[in-house]
Amino acid sequence: MPDKAVTIVTAGTPLRDARAFVVMLHGRGATAEDILSLNDELGQDIAYLAPQAPGYSWYPHSFLAPLEQNEPFLSRLLATIAVVLSDLAGQGIAPDRVMLLGFSQGGCLALEFVARQARHYGGVAGLSAGLIGPPGLARNYQGSLGGTPVFIGCSDIDPHIPLARVRESAAVFRRMGASVESGGYQDTLVLFTQANRLDIPVASVSPIKVDAATDRMIADAAHFLGRTKKDIVDVAVRD
Numbered sequence: 001m002p003d004k005a006v007t008i009v010t011a012g013t014p015l016r017d018a019r020a021f022v023v024m025l026h027g028r029g030a031t032a033e034d035i036l037s038l039n040d041e042l043g044q045d046i047a048y049l050a051p052q053a054p055g056y057s058w059y060p061h062s063f064l065a066p067l068e069q070n071e072p073f074l075s076r077l078l079a080t081i082a083v084v085l086s087d088l089a090g091q092g093i094a095p096d097r098v099m100l101l102g103f104s105q106g107g108c109l110a111l112e113f114v115a116r117q118a119r120h121y122g123g124v125a126g127l128s129a130g131l132i133g134p135p136g137l138a139r140n141y142q143g144s145l146g147g148t149p150v151f152i153g154c155s156d157i158d159p160h161i162p163l164a165r166v167r168e169s170a171a172v173f174r175r176m177g178a179s180v181e182s183g184g185y186q187d188t189l190v191l192f193t194q195a196n197r198l199d200i201p202v203a204s205v206s207p208i209k210v211d212a213a214t215d216r217m218i219a220d221a222a223h224f225l226g227r228t229k230k231d232i233v234d235v236a237v238r239d
Contacts, residue, residue, distance in 0.1 A: 006080045011036045011048045015091060018047035020122060021098045023084055025106030026050065027128075028057045035103060051080060053106075063108040063132045064165070074112075074132065081113045099123035104160070108132050111152065111169060118143030118176055128154040130165035131172060139168075145178040156184030 009032035012018065022042065026035040032050035039048045058077050059070035067074065081100075088098060099122045102110035107129025114124050115131060118141060129152060131139065150173045154161040163184040170182035 006054060006077070007032075007052045008084065009033060009036060009050045009052060011050070012039050012046050013044070015047050015088075015093070017045070019045045019097075021047045021049065021088060021093055023081065023098060023100050023110075024048055024050040025058070025081075025100070025102035025110050026053065027102075027104030027106050030056065030103075035101075035106070049084060051084065053077070058105050058109050063105065063130065064134055064162075066134050067132070067137075070132070074109075077109060078113050078116065081109070082117065095122070096120050097122050099125070101125040101127070102129060103127045104129060111173075114145070114148070114150075115139070115141045115172060115176070118145050119148075120146035121148045124148060124150045124173075124178070126150075126152045126169070128158055128161050129169075130154075130161055131169040135165075139172045141172065141176060143176065145173065145176045148178045150178040150180045150182075152180070152182040154184055158184070 012022075015021070020043075022039075024032075024035045024038070026032055032052040036048055036050050039046070042048075059073040061069045063070075085095060085098060089095070100110040100114060101123075102108070102125070104127070107126035108131070110124060111126040111129055112132040114121060150170075152166050152169050152173070154163065154166055156163060166182055166184060170180045173180050
């Protein structure tokens with residue numbers, strides 16, 4: 001049964017005019033509006049739909065906890081995503097035109113949903129995320145993802161997402177027929193702070209680099225706030 005307390009916030013192009021659709025799932029402690037702020041990075045002619053988690057959290061415990069500890073919240077929210085996609089399908093929008101993108105807790109939810117509801121999607125991105133469940137859990141998902149492009153990544157020093165879980169998740173999706181890109185990425189922050197505001201080519205902007213300790217602090221702040229590292233540093237530079 002879906003969670004009736006979930007509301008859907010939209011942005012971008014109206015559904016009737018969009019060429020593609022992105023369902024965006026925010027991180028713990030964040031809001032739908034927070035993750036919708038990424039839509040400027042993702043392209044034009046796209047409709048964005050972001051469910052808002054009740055109490056700003058999708059489930060109460062770590063994504064590495066035994067599954068039963070996150071019930072009934074996990075099952076309700078997976079059902080909620082299914083309803084969102086069913087509503088889109090009712091408007092003639094097939095799953096292969098829909099991308100699911102989530103950050104942190106929302107990224108884990110997106111990956112788990114796609115694994116449990118295997119079909120060809122337009123794309124899947126789990127940012128600082130992995131499949132849900134404790135170490136050693138059997139991953140007996142059924143069905144094929146039919147070449148769905150999947151990205152799973154985190155910082156190589158992320159204190160919340162073990163790199164081993166990223167790799168395990170990537171292996172599961174490959175077995176299910178997805179086209180997967182994954183990894184742990186350097187703890188050097190590369191930020192093109194003016195590219196979007198000034199509409200200048202990204203290649204012409206010099207990156208900002210910070211040391212590992214500063215990057216870790218930024219990563220922790222971003223994770224807690226449910227934002228990206230780019231968001232955190234962009235605010236610092238702007239202010």
